[in-house]
Amino acid sequence: MLWKRKKAEDPVSDDTWLIVGLGNPGAKYEATRHNVGQLALDVLAARIGGRFSSHRAGARVAEGRLRAGGPKLILAKSNGFMNTSGGPTSALAKYFAIPAERVIVLHDELDVPFDTVKLKQGGGHGGHNGLRDIAKALDTPGFLRVRIGIGRPPGQQDPADFVLKPFATSERSALPVLLEDAADAAESLVDEGLLAAQQRFHGRSAQ
Numbered sequence: 001m002l003w004k005r006k007k008a009e010d011p012v013s014d015d016t017w018l019i020v021g022l023g024n025p026g027a028k029y030e031a032t033r034h035n036v037g038q039l040a041l042d043v044l045a046a047r048i049g050g051r052f053s054s055h056r057a058g059a060r061v062a063e064g065r066l067r068a069g070g071p072k073l074i075l076a077k078s079n080g081f082m083n084t085s086g087g088p089t090s091a092l093a094k095y096f097a098i099p100a101e102r103v104i105v106l107h108d109e110l111d112v113p114f115d116t117v118k119l120k121q122g123g124g125h126g127g128h129n130g131l132r133d134i135a136k137a138l139d140t141p142g143f144l145r146v147r148i149g150i151g152r153p154p155g156q157q158d159p160a161d162f163v164l165k166p167f168a169t170s171e172r173s174a175l176p177v178l179l180e181d182a183a184d185a186a187e188s189l190v191d192e193g194l195l196a197a198q199q200r201f202h203g204r205s206a207q
Contacts, residue, residue, distance in 0.1 A: 015071040017190050018098045019044065020089050022107040022130040024081050024164075033150040034163040037106035038077050039175075040148060040182035045075050047183065052077065057091035071190050074098070083129035086137025093138065103143040104186055105134060110159055112149030115174050117185050119198050120145050144194065146185045148178065 021041025022034075029035055045052065050062030050073070062075040074096055078088040093103055101121070107130060112118050122142045125131035135141040153162035167175055181201070188197035 016074065016096060016098060017071060017102045017104060018074045018076065018089070018093055018096060019104045019106065019186055020076045020078070020085070020092075020134070022082055022085055022105060023077065025079060029164065031166045032164050033108055033167060034082060036108045036148045036150060036179070036182075037146075040106045040146070040179045040186075041075055041077060043179045043183040044073070044186055047187075048073055048075075050075055054079075055092070057088050057095060059088040059092060061092070066187060066190065073190070083133055085130040086133035086135070089134050090137035100138050100140045100143045103138070104146060104189055105131065105143055106146045106148060106182060106186060107131060108150045108163060109147035110150060110152055110163070112147050112151070114149050114151040114171055115178050116149035117178070117181050117201050118147040118149070119185055119189065119194060119201060120147065121194055144189055146182050146189070148182045 019041065021038035023029065023038035024032075024034060030038070045062045045064075048064030048066060050064040052060040052062045052075070055061040055076070058079050059076045060079065063072065065072050074092065076088065076092055078085045080088070089103065093100070107128060109118065111126060121144050124141070125135060131145070134143065150163065153159055185197060185201050188200055192200070
């Protein structure tokens, strides 16, 4: 179902952004590598004083501004599993009248080393089912991505198993800094644009 945009007393303007953190629902998954996008979104929510509440689009949503009078952020976590992220993302984009180029997705990335953040717009999904579903639902891959590096699994471990495991003990001390870095990257995309944000974050690690 397509939700109509609300009749807002505070009309949506060009400084409103939808930021989606990808992950799976439930305590079983909340601390796993696949949920690092939602963990980073929690950091961003704390910064803007946003509290998540249920939205009829099938997501939990928090709203706030980067600073007084600054860009408005709509932060969202789907209530469903990773591979069904597209429906809620599309419904929220329509509800708040936000175009794909102002949608930012925070997600885990196997092809980026752990403790590293990379930024891009558009392109393929690289086998990531959450990205695949969002591109299909938005009818474009042209949304922005904060690619939070989790690295490749060791040895012959199946990547599908690897992403559903908690971070290794050796990674946990660096994880809070990585999440702050990912939240910084999302803010930079909003404030500075893609090119400036890439110049700031590429080649830089969270440690």
